[in-house]
Amino acid sequence: MVTISDIAAALGVTPSTVSRALSGSPRVKEETRLAVEQMAAEMGYERNVVASNLRKGKSDIVGIIVPRIHRNFFSNVIGGAESILEAAGYCVLICQTHERLEAEMKALRTLRNNQVAGVLMSHAIGALDGKHILDALGSHIPLVQFDRVFSDLPGAKVVSNNFEGAYAATRHLAEQGYRHIGTLAGYMNSEAYAARLEGWRQALRDCGLPEGEVYEDTIVRETGFEAGLKAIDAGCDALYSAGDFSALGAVEAARSRGLRIPEDFGIVGTANETFTSLMTPSISSLALNPFEMGRQAAQAFLSGEEGTVVVPMELKVRESSCRIHSENQIPDKPCLK
Amino acid sequence: MVTISDIAAALGVTPSTVSRALSGSPRVKEETRLAVEQMAAEMGYERNVVASNLRKGKSDIVGIIVPRIHRNFFSNVIGGAESILEAAGYCVLICQTHERLEAEMKALRTLRNNQVAGVLMSHAIGALDGKHILDALGSHIPLVQFDRVFSDLPGAKVVSNNFEGAYAATRHLAEQGYRHIGTLAGYMNSEAYAARLEGWRQALRDCGLPEGEVYEDTIVRETGFEAGLKAIDAGCDALYSAGDFSALGAVEAARSRGLRIPEDFGIVGTANETFTSLMTPSISSLALNPFEMGRQAAQAFLSGEEGTVVVPMELKVRESSCRIHSENQIPDKPCLK
């Protein structure tokens, strides 16, 4: 492995000059810099980033912690963040928590021990507050939270307009004539889910509909199925689900009770997972904009600004919630107006 | 940040003793080790892995390079590898190449510069051979290839039984009465796709069917759609697709030509992406076993053994290829026997 000392020796200068030349310091003569660069290229030098990191006390690695990478939402956030960070010379260390708090803590420790330049994260559902995050990262590792955020933690945050999105989704169901709209609410220790719940509630009030049933802790297919059955038994004719997998479960629940979708039962999910547009019936979904959220999170890290960025959601109206003129509907196109 | 020197000072020993104590060297007294461990815990010490890595010349990071993390297949491979590596004390650095050779080379350089302990990878389609991999990793960073492998490179390999899988898929189509079976073959510079092509070819021969059309470079929805149209125009009544997204495109192509699936046109895809079982019609797919492949790849890295591990594929028969008694079929259950 060729080091800066080798280059220095070959050129009759000192390692410090080589180091400065390669890092673009204004304190070396243009001529020297060129000589160094040429010799470095010639000898096939590549900087030992581990040594560099040790000396500088931080690395060019940015850690991203997500519950699960195979969720469309998260893999797209990662993609968005990567597109920005890579251009800025960082590389990305991805950790999955599988929604487990202990895995999240381990990931945080790992990242800190590797002296990452920053952490972008969406916390596990198992985490009740962000204390462990603060403890692990201390004050010198910048933190950017996205989607699931603890708003009392310092640092930048990137979120969706969950309240408005859920409001629009619920209102859409009401406009389609559904009158008893429940919700699969997700986990209440996540502010994102809590905001969606409030949006749903407000929409019901504004539409003059009675308070609907709330089914918490529903986020996967199985729990969506069970809650869907309960909702049907409780007399619901529609559900706004804060997740797509649980919406899928609810669709299956309705089917298993012999209900037609959307004629007898309407459903809107959240996240716009790939399958929602491919299924029959296709599932209406409140789309997040994960790629953009990833980009914004990365930008926030790079700029160091601390504010909260709101990335708007978009309601994708599909078959599962369109019972007005539903035979004319084309999936993915709004059916109103 | 508390260092081993701090612990040493507090205990009146030297840093070297502390280091040895913490790394479990037999050259420290049991009593000293306990004292060190206790003091370390008390002071909240955590090893600076960057310094450790520099000194040791390698890190506890294992790099995983995949074309795209949001593909179900790859995210599950990562999950499988992670489950093994994490237990062994490694952490995982994930890089995406987006199928671009230059991104792959950059990822390899990044990993080498970070002195990773090993690399697990599935090469980008853009790569014609593995020379750049060898160049980047040299001989001292162990390499494990999975799924898409260059068989002339050294190191362990984990692959599916692509030939046998494609053979079974094609045979299944023939047994369903399809007589003109083409293939969406993927990219021929990948040995995995080449093997599937051969399996398809052999099945046609063994079933006494004529040689079918081959559409190369089909791997995404759009190219699958285009190739699907061509296949239909060429008189095909079925396709074995080496990917699911291209199979999806082909389904859409058949629909756009007014063909009924599976009555008029049969399709089997590959990879068992989530959407295949949720669509209508559900798409039959040749399932890989990504989680197991990831586990095997990680095991191969840990053990250092160089052989080739074959993980079997499993044909999931669904609606898109079941025209015999197709109204009785239940998705996901085989319809034969």
Add this chain to the structure above:
DNA sequence: CCGGATAATACAAACGTTTGCACAAACATC
């Protein structure tokens, strides 16, 4: 009680880079 083996620890040199400070030379200012 001494010589030699063994056990436990100390010493010091790495690993490759970065960076504050010192230093010399060149240049500008009065």
Add this chain to the structure above:
DNA sequence: GATGTTTGTGCAAACGTTTGTATTATCCGG
């Protein structure tokens, strides 16, 4: 031409750990 300022380099000390070798303490048999 003395003084101050800029410009380019060299020197050396870090960063925190690991590890080969030297050193001391401990123990044994004779």
